[in-house]
Amino acid sequence: MTILECKHIYKKFGGITANNDVNISIDEGEMVGLIGPNGSGKTTLFNCISGVYKIDSGEIIFRGNAIQKLPPHRRTPLGIARTFQIVRPFKALTVLENVMIGSLLKSKSPLEAEEKAREIIEFLGMTKYIDYTGAHLTLAYKKRLEIARALATEPYILMLDEAMAGLNAAETKEAVEFVRKINDRGTSIILVEHVMEVVMPLSDRVYVLENGKVISQGLPSEVSKDPLVIEAYLGGE
Numbered sequence: 001m002t003i004l005e006c007k008h009i010y011k012k013f014g015g016i017t018a019n020n021d022v023n024i025s026i027d028e029g030e031m032v033g034l035i036g037p038n039g040s041g042k043t044t045l046f047n048c049i050s051g052v053y054k055i056d057s058g059e060i061i062f063r064g065n066a067i068q069k070l071p072p073h074r075r076t077p078l079g080i081a082r083t084f085q086i087v088r089p090f091k092a093l094t095v096l097e098n099v100m101i102g103s104l105l106k107s108k109s110p111l112e113a114e115e116k117a118r119e120i121i122e123f124l125g126m127t128k129y130i131d132y133t134g135a136h137l138t139l140a141y142k143k144r145l146e147i148a149r150a151l152a153t154e155p156y157i158l159m160l161d162e163a164m165a166g167l168n169a170a171e172t173k174e175a176v177e178f179v180r181k182i183n184d185r186g187t188s189i190i191l192v193e194h195v196m197e198v199v200m201p202l203s204d205r206v207y208v209l210e211n212g213k214v215i216s217q218g219l220p221s222e223v224s225k226d227p228l229v230i231e232a233y234l235g236g237e
């Protein structure tokens with residue numbers, strides 16, 4: 001069943017059309033990769049879906065309802081969560097407190113929120129850092145904390161914006177494993193990543209954006225052979 005459908009999304013900034021008639025859809029439990037050169041409109045689309053940006057026209061259907069007019073704080077409780085390309089944990093708060101900011105959203109009490117937060121921290125292998133403040137984590141763990149906080153809002157769909165950029169090989173391998181684990185629990189995921197070795201094996205399907213438009217879509221094996229994608233993404237080599 002389709003969980004999220006973006007229909008004819010347009011978003012302009014002055015003379016730049018950052019999203020130009022974008023159509024994408026994601027099924028329940030699916031992991032979809034969103035790739036494309038720098039400036040092709042990937043983060044803009046995340047911002048349109050999460051409500052950070054108001055779209056100029058089009059429709060965003062989430063679990064059967066049009067949500068494009070809702071502000072961001074009314075989209076998160078419906079089950080839409082995202083991380084940001086530039087990590088921004090609450091630096092003075094501990095890992096537990098950071099994750100509780102997410103879990104408080106759907107908990108009946110602070111105690112329940114704490115239990116849920118502890119469970120997610122354990123699930124993401126961060127228990128030994130539970131009392132560290134955000135400021136004292138490595139980049140890899142800051143990124144993981146962002147994911148933990150997003151996951152704590154109990155999303156149906158999780159949008160990861162370059163969750164693995166800047167990580168070393170060992171950290172990337174671990175991140176790939178826990179992203180897969182999150183997806184295995186049934187959460188749909190949209191993955192924006194530049195590292196092809198990460199996005200291609202993880203994704204069930206891939207969309208390719210160039211200059212704000214979807215230029216290709218399909219199975220990773222099909223998309224990576226598409227001449228349009230090779231031209232746009234790899235500079236024709």
Ligand SMILES: Nc1ncnc2c1ncn2[C@@H]1O[C@H](COP(=O)(O)OP(=O)(O)OP(=O)(O)O)[C@@H](O)[C@H]1O
Pocket residue numbers: 013016017018036037038039040041042043044045
């Ligand atoms: N708030 C904004 N104001 C003006 N222009 C913007 C804004 N956000 C994005 N843009 C422009 O829209 C276009 C798409 O940018 P976007 O960040 O969505 O691309 P991207 O595919 O995520 O790029 P990258 O891979 O480099 O993160 C770019 O030309 C960018 O400069």
